[in-house]
Amino acid sequence: MKILTVENLVQKFSLKVLTGENQLQQKIKQSRSHRPGLEFVGHFDFFPTERVQILGRKEVNYLHKLSIEERQMRIGNIVKYHPPCFIVTAGDEGLTYLRKSCIEEGIPLLCTNTPRTTSEFITELDAYMVKELAPEIAVHGVCINVFGMGILLRGKSGVGKSEIAHTLIGRGHKLVADDLVVLKKLSPRTILGTHDGKTKEFLALRSVGLLNVVRVYGIKAFQEETRIALDIELTKWQKNSLNNELDYEPEFTEYMGVPIPHIEIQLQPGRDVAGLIEAAANNWLLKQQGYNAAEEFMKRLETDSNW
Structure with a gap:
């Protein structure tokens, strides 16, 4: 089985590295990505921690609407599990809080550069990881x-x-x-x-x-x-x-x-x-x-x- 790293994803999909330039060699072991939803409201019983985490416009808009304290808690509850990386598909504006949390935990935070919907990106990403792994x-x-x-x-x-x-x-x-x-x-x-x-x-x-x-x-x-x-x-x-x-x-x-x-x-x-x-x-x-x-x-x- 081939070794797949976060850097491979950056190169394959021309992703912008927002944080974690020194952590791009982290290995990816799961061939499916995950879009956190229940985890943001405190349900972690089935949280696939080893999967690449995708944040689309829905997730980012939800986080933007929270208070500073609430947002910090929600993000903190997820980053403490140290997933391989986060990929944001809704642009890199207003993500200061997410950058801060990822820097503290040493998790790469990436962002898509080309226009595509979150669903389209997940389909392409998962197909690539399935083949590679x-x-x-x-x-x-x-x-x-x-x-x-x-x-x-x-x-x-x-x-x-x-x-x-x-x-x-x-x-x-x-x-x-x-x-x-x-x-x-x-x-x-x-x-x-x-x-x-x-x-x-x-x-x-x-x-x-x-x-x-x-x-x-x-x-x-x-x-x-x-x-x-x-x-x-x-x-x-x-x-x-x-x-x-x-x-x-x-x-x-x-x-x-x-x-x-x-x-x-x-x-x-x-x-x-x-x-x-x-x-x-x-x-x-x-x-x-x-x-x-x-x-x-x-x-x-x-x-x-x-x-």
């Missing part, structure tokens, strides 16, 4: 986006994963990662595939060398991340080793406890593997819409047998 693993393979869905290509070294990815890029699909694919678990049902930063945009082809697909084919050839929908294993051709597809039972590969549909494609000279991968992607998309070709075919056989 998600459990992750690295696997050997290639990740490519085909028809808008993420496909993980795996296989032994030298089997031809990168070459097949290159063919798919030539057909208009997008490279996500080559050689080392970082998988992030965003939810019990969602795995996100991305690169490790070092290999971003690069595709290694035997006998040719390293290609920067963006420089060679344009920005349309690359995508930062994609949700993994299919796990495809590329293997050498073995005669009579594949079963009849009508008897095919769905298989899955688990990554961090998340099952991903798995298929095997055997390689043979002259076989259009890129085309098979496109077919597999389209077939998966149809199944998500409730259509199954094998089921329809079996129904036709049953209908014919009833005549």
